[in-house]
Amino acid sequence: MKNENLRVAIQGIRASFHEEAALKYFGENIQTIECNSFKQTFEALKNKNADYVVMAIENSIAGSILPNYSLLLSYAFPVVGEIYLPIQLHLMALPGVKFEDVKNVTSHPIAIRQCVDFFDEYPHLNIVESNDTAACAKRIRDEQLTDTVAIANTLAARLYGLDVLERRIESNKKNFTRFLILTHHENVVKKNPNKASLCFQVSNKVGALAKVLNIFAEQSLNMSKIQSMPILGKRNEYNFYVDVEWDDAKQYDTAIRQILKYTQNFNILGEYERHDEENSTLPKTVRNEKVPRTYINMKKMS
Numbered sequence: 355m356k357n358e359n360l361r362v363a364i365q366g367i368r369a370s371f372h373e374e375a376a377l378k379y380f381g382e383n384i385q386t387i388e389c390n391s392f393k394q395t396f397e398a399l400k401n402k403n404a405d406y407v408v409m410a411i412e413n414s415i416a417g418s419i420l421p422n423y424s425l426l427l428s429y430a431f432p433v434v435g436e437i438y439l440p441i442q443l444h445l446m447a448l449p450g451v452k453f454e455d456v457k458n459v460t461s462h463p464i465a466i467r468q469c470v471d472f473f474d475e476y477p478h479l480n481i482v483e484s485n486d487t488a489a490c491a492k493r494i495r496d497e498q499l500t501d502t503v504a505i506a507n508t509l510a511a512r513l514y515g516l517d518v519l520e521r522r523i524e525s526n527k528k529n530f531t532r533f534l535i536l537t538h539h540e541n542v543v544k545k546n547p548n549k550a551s552l553c554f555q556v557s558n559k560v561g562a563l564a565k566v567l568n569i570f571a572e573q574s575l576n577m578s579k580i581q582s583m584p585i586l587g588k589r590n591e592y593n594f595y596v597d598v599e600w601d602d603a604k605q606y607d608t609a610i611r612q613i614l615k616y617t618q619n620f621n622i623l624g625e626y627e628r629h630d631e632e633n634s635t636l637p638k639t640v641r642n643e644k645v646p647r648t649y650i651n652m653k654k655m656s
């Protein structure tokens with residue numbers, strides 16, 4: 355894939371975890387399209403103001419980001435990839451600020467939830483939620499806040515000229531977020547997919563869902579995720595979002611053919627290559643927290 359000048363829409367601003375995920379997936383030479391909401395990222399794709407969307411779908415601690423499942427269905431853009439990003443959280447402030455003088459901590463709710471042990475140690479700190487970690491760092495810089503620290507990533511510290519007061523304050527060092535990559539139908543290149551995201555309904559009858567899950571098992575498909583979402587206005591009716599992985603594409607095809615008979619409103623949201631850090635062919639731009647070239651020396655410029 356030639357990644358030069360690809361326009362990638364993210365919820366949030368530059369140096370957010372969404373941008374970190376986009377850089378990890380596409381490499382350094384992308385153009386980030388900053389959006390105020392996840393819906394706006396899909397609108398940017400729809401209006402051809404972006405070529406791709408990178409959207410968080412689940413976090414190993416906070417769980418599924420449920421509204422984003424509904425967006426997948428309502429916009430029907432194909433999922434063409436996924437990326438897992440370790441969430442490493444640092445405490446940052448304006449240069450010269452001492453931790454003793456800090457009164458407020460700002461960050462995204464997911465980031466805040468991941469630093470509970472840190473907050474237990476400093477109960478006097480006032481926690482302020484915002485919808486983007488990088489925006490918190492930027493606000494400290496723009497408004498020259500000397501009583502506030504942000505919890506964000508290394509990219510944000512560099513881009514917005516903040517000093518890291520304490521590194522890796524996340525309670526669980528193995529926490530990650532899974533992001534999906536979406537695009538227009540005409541950009542889909544099917545290169546040996548081994549994972550699919552599906553969505554379907556089953557009747558409210560004994561064993562209806564079990565029947566579908568058994569088909570996956572019979573065809574040796576590994577189900578890596580299942581998520582249900584109530585269908586608005588229909589009591590006891592749900593959309594089931596399921597991710598399956600396979601080694602043998604024939605078994606996947608057989609499973610899909612059989613499942614069609616036992617489901618309603620069956621949708622393949624996307625077929626793609628599963629992200630496997632070990633065997634990944636993706637650019638390694640920010641793996642292990644290496645700072646991308648475009649961010650080096652930003653501290654002086656920002």
Ligand SMILES: O=C(O)C(=O)Cc1ccccc1
Nearest residue numbers: 370371372462464486487531
């Ligand atoms: O606020 C950000 O930087 C985001 O991209 C949202 C987010 C926050 C924490 C973990 C994953 C995504």
